[in-house]
Structures are given as structure tokens and as C-alpha cells.
Amino acid sequence: MYCENNVKKTHTNMSVSPSPHHVVLFPYMSKGHTIPLLQFARLLLRHRRVISSSNDGEEPSMSITIFTTPQNKPFISNFLSDFTSSIKIISLPFPENIAGIPPGVESTDKLPSMSLYVPFTRATKSLQPLFEETLKNLPQVTFMVSDGFLWWTLDSAAKFQIPRLAFFGMNSYSSALYNSVSVHQLFTKPGNIKSDTEPVTVPDFPWIRVKKCDFVPVCTEPDQSGPEFDLLMDQLMSTEKSRGVIVNSYYELESTFVDYRLGVRGEPKPWCVGPLCLVNPPKPESDKPSWIEWLDRKREERCPVLYVAFGTQAEISNEQLKEIALGLEDSKANFLWVTRMDVEEMIGEVGFEKRVREHGMIVRDWVDQWEILSHESVKGFLSHCGWNSAQESICAGIPMLAWPMMAEQPLNAKLVVEELKVGVRIETEDGTLEGFVSREEVSQKVL
Numbered sequence: 001m002y003c004e005n006n007v008k009k010t011h012t013n014m015s016v017s018p019s020p021h022h023v024v025l026f027p028y029m030s031k032g033h034t035i036p037l038l039q040f041a042r043l044l045l046r047h048r049r050v051i052s053s054s055n056d057g058e059e060p061s062m063s064i065t066i067f068t069t070p071q072n073k074p075f076i077s078n079f080l081s082d083f084t085s086s087i088k089i090i091s092l093p094f095p096e097n098i099a100g101i102p103p104g105v106e107s108t109d110k111l112p113s114m115s116l117y118v119p120f121t122r123a124t125k126s127l128q129p130l131f132e133e134t135l136k137n138l139p140q141v142t143f144m145v146s147d148g149f150l151w152w153t154l155d156s157a158a159k160f161q162i163p164r165l166a167f168f169g170m171n172s173y174s175s176a177l178y179n180s181v182s183v184h185q186l187f188t189k190p191g192n193i194k195s196d197t198e199p200v201t202v203p204d205f206p207w208i209r210v211k212k213c214d215f216v217p218v219c220t221e222p223d224q225s226g227p228e229f230d231l232l233m234d235q236l237m238s239t240e241k242s243r244g245v246i247v248n249s250y251y252e253l254e255s256t257f258v259d260y261r262l263g264v265r266g267e268p269k270p271w272c273v274g275p276l277c278l279v280n281p282p283k284p285e286s287d288k289p290s291w292i293e294w295l296d297r298k299r300e301e302r303c304p305v306l307y308v309a310f311g312t313q314a315e316i317s318n319e320q321l322k323e324i325a326l327g328l329e330d331s332k333a334n335f336l337w338v339t340r341m342d343v344e345e346m347i348g349e350v351g352f353e354k355r356v357r358e359h360g361m362i363v364r365d366w367v368d369q370w371e372i373l374s375h376e377s378v379k380g381f382l383s384h385c386g387w388n389s390a391q392e393s394i395c396a397g398i399p400m401l402a403w404p405m406m407a408e409q410p411l412n413a414k415l416v417v418e419e420l421k422v423g424v425r426i427e428t429e430d431g432t433l434e435g436f437v438s439r440e441e442v443s444q445k446v447l
């Protein structure tokens with residue numbers, strides 16, 4: 001890519017490099033999509049250029065403009081607070097008066113329900129006129145990376161002759177399986193399967209068996225129409241016409257599936273730029289939140305800790321939450337549970353936190369998950385297998401209890417359990433994705 005060429009030039013000639021590249025990033029308004037693109041910004045800024053041959057002065061070989069909306073700007077500024085001189089953040093107002101979406105909600109983790117994903121995502125198109133007005137007045141842009149969900153940014157990029165790369169949060173294993181299942185019409189051909197839970201062999205990967213419920217319904221229902229399907233088509237078409245796809249993963253982790261994707265005709269080239277969690281800067285020792293102090297104490301007591309977290313979008317019923325809480329309590333394992341929910345209130349068990357106080361801590365704040373997974377006390381991760389969480393766990397060397405809940409998470413769980421063999425699957429009672437998980441299943445797998 002551009003940055004590699006530039007670095008080569010600076011190192012071979014040791015002469016003053018050409019003026020820096022200017023990159024535009026436009027993350028989708030969801031933490032699981034925004035975080036890896038911000039990490040990608042960090043990665044780009046690591047590339048240095050020589051600015052003076054006399055004193056070997058260097059500076060980042062790129063400047064970056066990040067587009068977002070007002071409510072998301074503080075998170076982004078905070079995340080990249082050490083790079084203020086090379087990064088500019090521009091807020092475009094998010095539309096109001098969208099049916100079902102409360103005013104001020106500009107990120108999927110704040111949505112009352114993920115069933116609002118389609119109107120929320122469609123609403124982002126109203127940012128397009130101001131986005132283009134702003135692009136007109138920016139210094140020349142070398143390339144743009146925008147989220148695959150923001151399909152309309154391809155048209156904006158084309159208007160200004162900017163090469164656009166699409167960022168997709170999925171790994172190559174999941175993308176390859178989605179592609180293969182679709183090409184072979186494994187689930188969409190009528191009569192091919194008897195139930196959503198029947199295992200079927202994937203023709204391109206004969207050692208893998210998948211179930212219909214491992215895939216989002218919009219991709220497997222024979223009747224392929226409706227607002228969700230139309231949105232998906234817009235996103236896929238715009239990705240197909242892009243210059244490339246940025247993937248937060250690495251070749252060595254899933255080479256068979258990267259090779260498969262490289263061979264798909266008509267698809268833009270995937271660039272594996274991960275694992276992006278490794279660019280996270282170390283935290284200062286002086287700045288310890290209470291949960292890190294708690295983990296420090298567990299290290300002194302030589303007690304291994306299970307980290308429990310289900311990402312930023314999972315929707316868990318009160319009944320299911322109660323089984324998780326009581327399963328963790330029964331297991332007697334030390335656990336650190338990060339959740340936005342008020343567990344006691346939702347499970348109707350006042351005193352739960354006090355009861356488990358000796359071995360469990362529940363945190364409702366935003367945490368630095370990478371810092372937690374990197375802590376010596378953490379020896380396991382009960383996770384929904386969002387790709388960021390799963391890859392962070394792999395990079396930190398922490399085995400997972402894989403409990404997928406939505407999106408491509410069932411495939412991430414298969415990758416973790418069956419291909420990489422670094423996790424154990426939590427099973428629902430009926431084998432479906434939405435099925436119920438008993439407290440016994442939780443406590444037995446934890447042990």
C-alpha cells in the first residue's frame with residue numbers, strides 16, 4: 001500500500017520524503033466497528049517520514065481526517081488523544097426524527113433494540129451532502145477507508161476521484177463461509193435442509209459443517225427481499241466496487257480462508273492489517289481503575305480469574321441474565337463481569353453482588369478490555385465472540401468459552417473452537433442461536 005512505498009523510499013534514500021499522505025477514515029457508528037478503525041489510524045501514524053536530512057528529523061508520513069457525528073466525537077478524541085497534531089476529527093450532524101430512535105442516539109450500543117439496525121444505518125445517508133461539501137475543501141486525499149456498512153461513501157469518494165477501501169469487521173473465515181454457502185445456495189435452495197439446526201457440509205471446505213442458524217436470516221431465507229436485504233445488497237455492491245477491503249485479522253491465523261477470498265472473482269483484494277489490538281498503547285502504571293486493582297489482588301492471592309463480557313450490542317433477557325449470574329455463583333470461580341446492565345435489578349435478586357463479593361466483581365463502566373485481557377490474573381474469557389473480543393483474546397493467549405449471540409458470532413465461535421482449538425462452546429438447550437443456556441451449562445463449562 002501507499003505507506004509501504006513511502007517507508008521504503010525514506011529508508012533507502014535517506015533523503016527528505018515527499019509531503020505526507022492524507023487519509024480519510026469514516027467509521028460506522030458502533031464501538032465494534034469504530035475501535036478497529038481507530039487502531040488502524042494508529043497503525044498508519046506509525047509510519048514515519050524523514051523531514052530533514054541534516055538532523056534526521058521524522059514525523060508521521062500521513063495526516064488523517066476522521067469523520068463522525070457529534071455524540072461519537074468525544075470517544076474518538078479520547079481514544080486518539082496522543083495523536084492530536086496528525087489527526088483532525090470532523091463531526092457531521094446525525095439526523096433526528098427517525099422512527100423508533102430516541103434523539104441523541106448516534107451509536108448502535110445506545111439503540112433501544114438492535115432491530116433498529118436497518119433504519120439507523122439507512123439514516124446515515126443523510127450525512128452524505130455535508131460529507132461531500134467538506135471533502136471539497138479538504139487537502140488532497142490519497143485514499144479513504146470507510147466502513148462497509150456506509151455504502152454511500154463509495155459514491156462520495158468517486159465524485160472526488162478518491163480510491164475507497166471498505167472496512168469490514170469480519171474475519172476471512174466468516175466471510176469465506178458466507179460466500180461459499182451463498183454460491184452453493186446451501187440454505188436458500190428449497191428442500192436442501194430439514195431444520196435450522198441440521199449440520200450441512202460446506203462444499204469448499206469439506207471438513208466444516210454448518211447450520212442454517214449459524215448465519216443471519218437475511219442471507220439464508222429463500223425469499224430474499226425486504227429492507228434488510230436491500231441494505232445488505234447496497235453494502236455488498238459498494239464493497240465490490242471498492243479498491244480493496246481492510247480486514248482486522250492476519251494471514252497466519254486463517255490462511256486457508258484468506259487464500260479462498262483472494263481467489264473469489266470480482267471481489268476487491270482483502271488486506272489483512274491485523275491484529276489491530278496490538279497497536280494499543282500500554283497503560284500508565286499510576287492510572288489504575290478499581291477493577292485492575294482487584295485483578296492485582298487476585299494475582300497476589302494466586303487466584304485465576306474468568307473475564308465475562310458480551311461486547312457492546314448483545315441483547316440478553318432477564319431470564320438468561322439470571323442463569324449467567326447464578327451459574328457464575330455456583331461455579332465458585334473468580335470472575336470479573338463487565339456489563340452495562342444492572343444485574344441485581346434485572347435478575348430480581350437484591351444482594352447477589354454482596355453474596356459473590358469474595359470471588360466476583362461486576363463493573364458497569366467502560367473498561368479497557370485489552371488491558372483486562374492482558375492482565376496476568378485473567379485465565380479465561382466467557383465471550384459472545386464478537387470478532388474484536390475473540391481476536392483480542394487470541395492475541396493475549398486467553399482461552400475462550402464461546403457463547404455467540406448474533407451476527408457472524410456463531411462462525412467466529414466455530415473458528416475459535418474447531419479451527420484454532422482455543423475455546424470451548426457454550427451450548428444452548430435446543431441447539432439454536434437464540435436458545436436458552438442453563439446455569440448448569442454455565443457453571444460446568446466454567447469449571
Ligand SMILES: O=c1ccn([C@@H]2O[C@H](COP(=O)(O)OP(=O)(O)O[C@H]3O[C@H](CO)[C@@H](O)[C@H](O)[C@H]3O)[C@@H](O)[C@H]2O)c(=O)[nH]1
Nearest residue numbers: 032169170311312313366367368369386387388389407408
Ligand atoms: O467496556 C468495554 C466494552 C467493549 N470494549 C471493546 O469494544 C470492542 C467490542 O467489539 P466486539 O467484541 O467485536 O463486540 P461487538 O461490539 O458486539 O461487535 C460488533 O462488531 C464486531 C466487528 O464487526 C462483530 O464481530 C460483532 O459480531 C458485532 O456484534 C472490543 O474491542 C472490546 O475490547 C472495551 O474496550 N470496553
